[in-house]
Amino acid sequence: MGRIVVIGAGLGAMATAARLAxxxxTVTVYxxxxxxxxxxGRFAREGFAFDTGPGLLHLPAVYRDLFVKTGKKPLEECVGLSQVDPAARHVFADGTRVDLPNASRAGTAAALDAALGAGAGERWSDFLVRAREAWDRTRRPLLEEPQPADPKPLAREPYPALKAGLLRRPTTTLAQVGARELAEPRLAALLDAYAWSYGFDPAKAPASAVVLPYMEQTFGSWYVAGGMRAxxxxxxxxxxxxxxxxxxxxAVTEVVEEAGRAVGVALEDGRTVPAxxxxxxxxxxxxxxxxxVGWEGSEEWARHQVLGTSRVTVHLALRGAREEDAAHRTVVHGEGGRPTVTVLRPxxxxxxxxxxxxxVTVTATVPAHPARDWEEYAxxxxxxxDRAVPGLAGRLLWRHVRTPDDVRADTGTAEVPGPALAGAGGALLPAANVSPVPGLYFAGGWSHPGGGLAHAGMSGALVAGLIVEGAGFRGSR
Structure with a gap:
């Protein structure tokens, strides 16, 4: 057995470390x-506590597998895990509200019919049938297997979009899917909201982003008691x-290489740790x-310099009890210059x-490197x-604003990576877990299969498999 050095203690890195141990x-994390x-992370003040990152967990099976494979106690004995129902309340720009049940296709269709009119549920359900095709085509290569040496097949669009117009123009973006196939502005806004929540602009995100609502509405949304920090x-x-x-x-200051292979790390105190x-x-x-690392001239690096999106998060300390019919998550769609925000009220x-x-935590997706007054934006x-929390202004004790600069301080970059998506010519495929430098591997949200709690956990399983089983590792089946 070997000596493993892990750089960073994020969820993906720790998931890798536990499996390798x-x-x-012998595993050491710096x-x-x-x-x-x-x-x-967590921000706490005056008896209030808030998650500074993700507030909900999707695909909890990833962490169930981690805990089964690394010890005797299953996940549910280590954390309190519960489904969020409704999965989300949506407040549209025209004031329409709809509560979407957790992991219920029929319930979602019925709720959409009731709120948006007869036929809305059927259109959404038909759309999800096509989204499932994209999911089935990409699930294994994007989530469960190492990124292929030749990712070109993943650069092709997997979503079987409906053709539109006399010239049968192809559908290339998620926004086009909403406009052409859902035929209802609020349904299109609902679809757009899923893209924004994962950090994608629907006008630029490929049609394959349809897998995001499919994943959530099929496998559900879950909350960890005490917050995601637990x-x-x-x-x-x-x-x-x-x-x-x-x-x-x-801090690690260098990945030490010999004969073109990673053989350890140099630390800020001058020590070198072999691995x-x-x-x-x-x-x-x-x-x-x-x-x-010294691979700035490689073509591999050029694919990961595209600027993405970040988050602004506002933590609100409120006086007064939470009303009984409050939703855990409310998406308030943008209007009149106000951004689309996600309001979490656990x-x-x-x-x-x-x-x-x-x-209460309020989050919005923003460009990663804008110059603006964040207090004004907050x-x-x-x-x-205020459209999700009755009487919010009168209940507010104080607020704490976290900006892209805080994201950079916590993680090393202001950008928040999204999950890997097929299509878009491969532009949204993250770095492979096997780096261009032999002996160096990538885990976490910036590597295959991309950002998000579940995806980070998957990256840990893939990296551990590649190290333990070698190049012949093909993922879990």
């Missing part, structure tokens, strides 16, 4: 910050049980920008001082959130 490797979790705590504890060593407050394999869990752009005593207060977000 179970396989008998994290420049003072804690683990990466983007899955999931990071559980994965960290599992790593410690498997004798993974963590070294915090210690048989190095796993980088930090963002690929940060890995390159900080000159930790009914969780661990996040508030007492039953007479409430902790004000627009809170105005939008």
């Amino acid at each position: 179970v396989a008998g490797h 994290e420049r910050g003072s804690t683990y979790g990466g983007a899955v 999931l990071a705590d559980a994965v960290y504890e599992r790593c410690r049980e498997r004798r993974v060593e963590f070294v915090f407050g210690t 048989d394999h190095v796993v980088s869990g930090i963002p690929v752009p940060a890995l390159h920008a900080d000159q930790l 009914d969780d005593p661990a996040l508030r001082p007492d039953a007479e207060h409430e902790a 004000g627009l977000m809170v105005e939008a959130a």
Whole structure:
């Protein structure tokens, strides 16, 4: 068995570390910050607590598998896990509201018919049938298998879009899918909202982004008691049980290479740590920008310099109890210059001082590198959130704003990666788990299969498989 060095202590990196430790490797994680979790952080003040990253979990089977493969206690014995129902409440620009049930195709169709008119549910259901085709065509290569050496087949659009117009023009973007196939502005806005929530502009996202609503509405949305930070705590504890060593407050300054292969890392204190394999869990752009590896001239790097999107998050401390019919998640669609925002209102005593207060998180997707007044923008977000939280303005005790600069401080880059998507000429395929430098592997949201809690966990399984089984590893079946 070998010595493994892991750079960074995000969820993908820790998932890799736990699996490799179970396989008998000696694993050490070096994290420049003072804690683990990466983007899955927590902000606490005056008895209120908030997730600073993702607020919901999709595809919990990924973490169930991690806990089954790395110890005796299953995931549900380590964290409280519950389905969110309704999965989301949508408040459209015209004031229409609809509650979408969790993982119920028939229930969703009925809710859409009731809110948007007869036929809306059928159109959405027909669309999801086509979305399933895209899911079935891409699920294994995008989620469960290492990225193929030749990813060109994934550059082709897998969504069987309906043809439109006399010339039968092809549908190339998600926005076009909504306009041509859903035939109802609010249904199109519903589809767009899924793209924005994952950091994609629907006008630019490929049609294959239809897999995002399909995934959520098929497998459901889940909440971890105590917030998503509790999931990071559980994965960290599992790593410690498997004798993974963590070294915090210690930055890696270089991936050491000999004869063209990664053989260890150099630390900021001048030490060099030898390793048989190095796993980088930090963002690929940060890995390159900080000159930790010397492959800036490669074609591989050029594919990962495209600027993406980031998040602005506003944490709201409110006086007054949460009303009984409040939705855990409400998407307030943009109008009149206000952005589309996601409002999270978990009914969780661990996040508030007492039953007479409430902790609310409001999030919006923004360009990663804009120059703007974030406090002013946060004000627009809170105005939008007022449509989801009755009497919000009068209940507000204080607010805390997290900007793209805070995202950069936590993760090394302001951008928040989205999940891998087929189509778009391959532009939305992340870095392969096997890096251009032999012996160096990529795990986490900036590597295959992309961003998100579930995807980060999948990257850990893929990297561990590639190291343990070698180049012949083809994924789990």
